[in-house]
Amino acid sequence: MALVARVRALLLPGSRLRGATLGRAANGGGAGARRALSHRVLVEADPAAGVAVVKFRNPPVNSLSLEMLTELGICLEKLENDKTVRGIVLTADRPGIFSAGLDLTEMCGRNPAHYAEFWKAVQELWLRLYQSNMALGAAINGTCPAGGCLLSLTCDYRILADNPKYTIGLNETQLGIFAPFWFKDTMVNTIGHRATERALQLGLLFTPAEALQVGLVDQVVPEDQVQSTALSVMSQWLAIPDHARQLTKTMMRKATVDQLLKHREADIQNFVSFISRDSIQKVLQVYLQKLRKKNH
Numbered sequence: 001m002a003l004v005a006r007v008r009a010l011l012l013p014g015s016r017l018r019g020a021t022l023g024r025a026a027n028g029g030g031a032g033a034r035r036a037l038s039h040r041v042l043v044e045a046d047p048a049a050g051v052a053v054v055k056f057r058n059p060p061v062n063s064l065s066l067e068m069l070t071e072l073g074i075c076l077e078k079l080e081n082d083k084t085v086r087g088i089v090l091t092a093d094r095p096g097i098f099s100a101g102l103d104l105t106e107m108c109g110r111n112p113a114h115y116a117e118f119w120k121a122v123q124e125l126w127l128r129l130y131q132s133n134m135a136l137g138a139a140i141n142g143t144c145p146a147g148g149c150l151l152s153l154t155c156d157y158r159i160l161a162d163n164p165k166y167t168i169g170l171n172e173t174q175l176g177i178f179a180p181f182w183f184k185d186t187m188v189n190t191i192g193h194r195a196t197e198r199a200l201q202l203g204l205l206f207t208p209a210e211a212l213q214v215g216l217v218d219q220v221v222p223e224d225q226v227q228s229t230a231l232s233v234m235s236q237w238l239a240i241p242d243h244a245r246q247l248t249k250t251m252m253r254k255a256t257v258d259q260l261l262k263h264r265e266a267d268i269q270n271f272v273s274f275i276s277r278d279s280i281q282k283v284l285q286v287y288l289q290k291l292r293k294k295n296h
C-alpha cells in the first residue's frame, strides 16, 4: 500500500479527522472541544473558538520522518476541509523538543528513489503550510533546529518558551549541508536578507532572547504560557474577516511559493544528487553517530 494510503488508514476510527464526531477533550478544552489522534499527531479542536491545536508526538525528538510528514499533511488537509476550523496552532505534545528537524535517517544510506520521495514530501508539507488559508501559529515549547524552525516559519506568528535550551534556527551549514532556496526565502520573508545571510552562513541557533531580537519569533513567554499565549494571539488573527486576511497572506507569499512550484522537479533532482554524494553521506553519518554516541 502507498505510504499516504497507509497513513490515512492509520487515523483512528471514529475521529473527526475521518468525518465522525470526536469525543470531548480530556484536558482543558472548552465546551464541545474535540480530540482526535493519529499515531504521530494529536489534534485538539475547539469548534467554538474555531481553532485546532496540532501536537507533534513522534518520539524521541519529533523528527520529520516520511511518515510524520505524511501524517501531518493528512491531518492538515482534514482540518482545512473542516468548516469549524479557521486557525491552527502547531506545538509539541511534550515540552522539550518542538522538532529536531528533518529525520536524518531518511537522508542517510538510502537509495535515490527514497531521497526523491522524501524530498517531495518535505516540499508538499511546506506548500500546504505556507499557502494555508488558515491562520497558523507556532507555540514553540522546545528546541527548534533546521526543519523544525522551517515549520514554525511557515506560520503567521511564533511564540517561543523562555528557556535558554530552546534554541531556534536553520543550522544546516553546521552539519555540512545547506538550506535550499525555499528555506532561505521563508527566513528572508521573516527576518530580512542581511539577518538571514548571517544566520544561514553561520548556521546560527538563536537563544530565545536573540530570536526575539532578530524577529525570528514574535514573543517569548514563560514556558507554561506558550500555548495559552498562542491561542490568545490567534483570537486577534481570527478577528479579521477571513477573506481579507487570506487575500493579504496570499499576496505576501505568492512570489515565494511560485518559485518552488516553478522549480519543483529540479529541486528534487538537485536534492537527490547532492545528498547522494559520498562526501555528504559521510558528513551526515558522522553527525548521526555523534548524536547517537551521546547516549551509549
Ligand SMILES: CCCCC/C=C\CCCC/C=C/C(=O)SCCNC(=O)CCNC(=O)[C@H](O)C(C)(C)COP(=O)(O)OP(=O)(O)OC[C@H]1O[C@@H](n2cnc3c(N)ncnc32)[C@H](O)[C@@H]1OP(=O)(O)O
Pocket (backbone or CB within 6 Å): 060, 061, 063, 097, 099, 100, 101, 102, 103, 104, 105, 143, 145, 146, 147, 148, 171, 172, 175, 177, 178, 179, 180, 267, 270, 271, 274, 275, 288, 291, 292, 293, 294, 295
Ligand atoms: C541543491 C538543492 C538542494 C540541496 C539541499 C541540500 C541539503 C539538504 C538540506 C536538508 C535540510 C535539512 C534540514 C534538517 O532539518 S536536518 C536535521 C537537523 N537537525 C539537527 O541538527 C538536530 C539534531 N538533533 C539534536 O541536536 C538533538 O537530538 C536535540 C534535538 C537537541 C535533542 O537532544 P536530546 O534530547 O539530548 O536527544 P538526543 O540527541 O539524545 O537524540 C535522541 C535520539 O534521536 C536521534 N535524533 C536526533 N535528531 C535527529 C534527527 N534530526 N533525525 C533523526 N534522528 C535524530 C538521536 O540520534 C538519538 O538517537 P538514539 O536514541 O539512537 O541515540
